[in-house]
Structures are given as C-alpha cells and as structure tokens.
Amino acid sequence: xNSTPSQPPLSEVLPTIILGGAGFSYQTHPDPESIPVHxxxxxxxxxxxxxxDTSPFYEPSxxxxxxxxxxxxxxxxxxxxxxxxxxxxGRTPAGFDYTPAAVRASVATSLQRLGTTYLDVVFCHDIEAxxxxxxxxxxGELIEFVRQGKIRYIGxxxxxxxxxxxxxxxxxERYGRPVDVIQNWAQLTLQNSRLETEGVAALVExxxxxxxxxxxxxxxxxxxxxxxxxxxxxxxxxxxxxxRVVGEVADYAxxxxxxxxxxxxxxxxxxxxEANQGSVGVRTIIGVSTLGELRENIGAARGIxxxxxxxxxxxxxxxxxxxxxxEKAHAMLGEWVNWTFTIPQVGWSQxxxxxxxxxxxxxxxx
Numbered sequence: 001x002n003s004t005p006s007q008p009p010l011s012e013v014l015p016t017i018i019l020g021g022a023g024f025s026y027q028t029h030p031d032p033e034s035i036p037v038h039x040x041x042x043x044x045x046x047x048x049x050x051x052x053d054t055s056p057f058y059e060p061s062x063x064x065x066x067x068x069x070x071x072x073x074x075x076x077x078x079x080x081x082x083x084x085x086x087x088x089x090g091r092t093p094a095g096f097d098y099t100p101a102a103v104r105a106s107v108a109t110s111l112q113r114l115g116t117t118y119l120d121v122v123f124c125h126d127i128e129a130x131x132x133x134x135x136x137x138x139x140g141e142l143i144e145f146v147r148q149g150k151i152r153y154i155g156x157x158x159x160x161x162x163x164x165x166x167x168x169x170x171x172x173e174r175y176g177r178p179v180d181v182i183q184n185w186a187q188l189t190l191q192n193s194r195l196e197t198e199g200v201a202a203l204v205e206x207x208x209x210x211x212x213x214x215x216x217x218x219x220x221x222x223x224x225x226x227x228x229x230x231x232x233x234x235x236x237x238x239x240x241x242x243x244r245v246v247g248e249v250a251d252y253a254x255x256x257x258x259x260x261x262x263x264x265x266x267x268x269x270x271x272x273x274e275a276n277q278g279s280v281g282v283r284t285i286i287g288v289s290t291l292g293e294l295r296e297n298i299g300a301a302r303g304i305x306x307x308x309x310x311x312x313x314x315x316x317x318x319x320x321x322x323x324x325x326x327e328k329a330h331a332m333l334g335e336w337v338n339w340t341f342t343i344p345q346v347g348w349s350q351x352x353x354x355x356x357x358x359x360x361x362x363x364x365x366x
Contacts, residue, residue, distance in 0.1 A: 010121065010153050010180050010210040011281025014051050014084060015310040017269070017301060019044050019294075020214060020287035021054030021061040026093075026231040028220070029289050037064050038071035039291050045077070047298050048309040051084035053183070053214065053285050054114075055125055056106060057091045062113040070115050085114055086212075088125035088157060090138055096353040098124070098134035103141040107150065123155040123183055128163050128343055131350045132170060139171050139179070153180035155212075159343040161187065161199040168206035178207030183285070188213040188271055190222055190264040190329055191246070192338050196275045204280050211275075214285035216268030223261035224250040228289075237341040245336055249329050256325060262300040263325055266318065269304055273314055 019041070024032045044050075054061045068074060089106040090098045110119060122145070124138045135156070145151040156171075156179055158164050164182045172178045182203055187195040195213055203211060219236055220228040226243065227236040238246075250260040268284055275282040288294040298309075304319065305312035330337050347355045 007152055009281075011283075013120070014210065014212075014281070014283045015048055016273075016283060016305065016312055017049050017309055018051040018053050018084075018086070018212065018283055018285040019049050020285045021052055021065055022058045023287040023289040023293075024054075024061040024064045025058035026060075027058065027235055028228045028230045028287070030229075030231050032060060032064060032230075032289075035064070035289060036291060037068035038073050040288065040294050041065075041068050042073050042077065043291060043294060045074070045083060049298075050078075050082060050310070051086065051120075051283075053086040053121075053212070055088035055091065055123075056110065057088065057093060057125060059093045062087065062110055066114045080116060084120040085116060086121035086123065086155075087114070087119055088123040089142070090127075090130065090134075091125040096126070096129050098130050098138045100137060100141050103138045107142075107145055111150065118149060119151050121153045121155055121181060122151050123157040123181075125157050127156050127158045127167060128160040129348065129350065129353060132167065134350075135167050136170060136174055139175065143175060143177075155179055155181035155183060157183040157185075159185055159187070159341065161194060161202065165199070165202040165206045168203065168208050172207050178209075180208075181210040181212060182208050183212040183214055185213075185215040186218040186221075187340070188268055188275070188282075188284075189216055189218050190267045190326065191218055191242075191333060191336060192340060193271055194338055194340065196271050197338075200275050200280060200282070209280050211280060211282045212285055213268070213272055213282060214287075216284055216286060217261055217264050219287075221246055222264040224254065224259070237343065242336050242339070245333055249332050252328065252332065253325065258325060259300075260329075262296070262303070263322060263329070265297060265300045266304040266322055267326055269301055270314065270319055270322075273305075 022028055024035055054065055087110045089103045122142055124135055127135050142151055142154045156164055168179050184195050217223055221238050253260040253263055272282045272284045286297050304315050306315050307313055349356045
C-alpha cells in the first residue's frame, strides 16, 4: 500500500478536482492580497472541491490560504477534517534548498502559515532542478514527519515525466515503500497529453497509485488573451510561435460560440477520467484568481461531469459535441501537439541549482 497503515490510498481521499493555490501568488497575480480567498474557498468547498494545493514558492499563497481557512465564513461551515491540504518543500522564491534542515523548516513554516497541526500531502517541488540524492534525502525527512503524524502522504512534483517515474522507483528501492502521489503539470491538456499516453503506465509500474495533473490550461496558455502576467512579469515557458497558434485556436473557438478555456478544461477532465485505471486515480488541479473564474471553471466542469464533483460520471453527449472542436484544434496546433517545454532550462546544473553559462558563469534565476 502506498499510504501509512492507518491511511487509505490517497486516490480514495482526493476529489476529482482540486483547487490550486498558484493563482494566489505574485507569479500569476499583480496583487494576490486583494483576492477574496475566503469567498473562493467557501464556494469551492460548497461545490465539493475540498482539496487545496499550494507551495511556499507560490508567495504569498500559503499565508493567504491560512487566513482564509481561519475566516468565520469557512470555519462556520467546515472543520479541518473536511478538506485536504497539499503543499511542497524544496523550492521558495529565493531558490532551491533540499537540505534536511531546510525541509524540516519548510514543513514547520507551512504548518504555521496554514494554521494546522498536520498536512495531508507534502510534495518535493520541481525535482528536475535538483539531484537524485537531494530528492531521496528530502523524502527521508518527510517519512519521519509521517511517523510523527504531521504529514499523511508524500509526493514528488515535476514537469518531467521521465524523472518522476525514475525517482519514484528509486524511493521504493531505498525506503521499501513507493511515494503516495506524483504531480505533473501541463501534460494532460488539449496541447500536450503525454501524461496519459506515456506517463500513467510508467508511474503505475513505479508503484504510484495517485496522480495529480495540474495546469489543465498549461498555466493559462490555453485561453484567449495570452498567458497571465503577475507582479513578476512573463514567466511562461511557451515560445512566441506556440502562443500565436494558440491565439488562432482561441479565435476559431470564439467563432464557433465556444471558449477555448472551457473546451480545454473539459478536454483535460475527460482525459483524466479516462486515464483512471484499476489501481491508479488521476485528479485535476485547477488554478483560479477570482470567484468568477472559479464559477466559470465549475460551470465548464459540470458541462462534462455529472453528479457529485467528488465522484462524477462523464457526460458522453458533451464529449460527442466537443470532439469536432478538439480535432480542429489539434489540426491547427499541428506540430505543436505533444510538444514539450525545456524544463529545466538549457545550462541548468542540478548540483549548483542555477544556470551555468558557456563561459563558466552562473545565473541564479531559473
């Protein structure tokens, strides 16, 4: 079993849709402190989205979420046991630090910021940026927190499917237990579905029984109006040509009376549902920055998922309606279908945790 003896598999705990906390960060929003997060949480919880994914890197998401979870509008309706809290270690706005002391301090800080005595899931964040030993050492520290009852489940997070599978196998070999969950982003989308076609089987072979697919809109790429720009500027890895083609797809969807963002979310939820197989559960993390965005996303989800959003059934009639638009979008994307970003960037050193230039210099930004 992937979990501790007293815990059920995480796939039995997580709802189909998880609320992402990156939308409450300086990366994606110019003023995240202005977001009415307690209203967003209450509405999400009321609709069955009772799981939150965040990270210290999503500054100041943890702090904002902690205040929102303590708000009377939330506490009057929901207790701590009613929702799942997921966060990460290893990466902050200052950079990567996978040392044992940093991992321990990060967990302690997250507990304090989120106002809780335990964290349901802690991921090692962006493991492609660090070495095998960095990750294995961090997992060892997290296992100790599991023994103490401060963490319930342990996960790995990365864009790189190959590394997720390989390091999940390494964790199982070293510690005699697999990781409980992995998180992969922007690879179960209308533009790139490699998580489904290549990743699920490899991860199941590595002992993973729960997969979180985040960024179903590829960090805001698959929508009209371009990628989001927060206080930190344009961080998105998509090249200009891909952005241009996606813009054309968005215009085409508009002409058909459809929103690319809604279509892309329905596609991601459909394929995640289809990727569920036997011993593995695939869940989708959506990011929002406003109550309106949350309502729009829930509306799009209910276009293809019927019943309780925690355990829904697919609407085959909506899939039939969407398939011609999906086929046209793929035809327009052409060579960009299943194209992947270069993560980490060229020249990145896992040992130094920075970019090393051709002349031996270093760049401390990823």
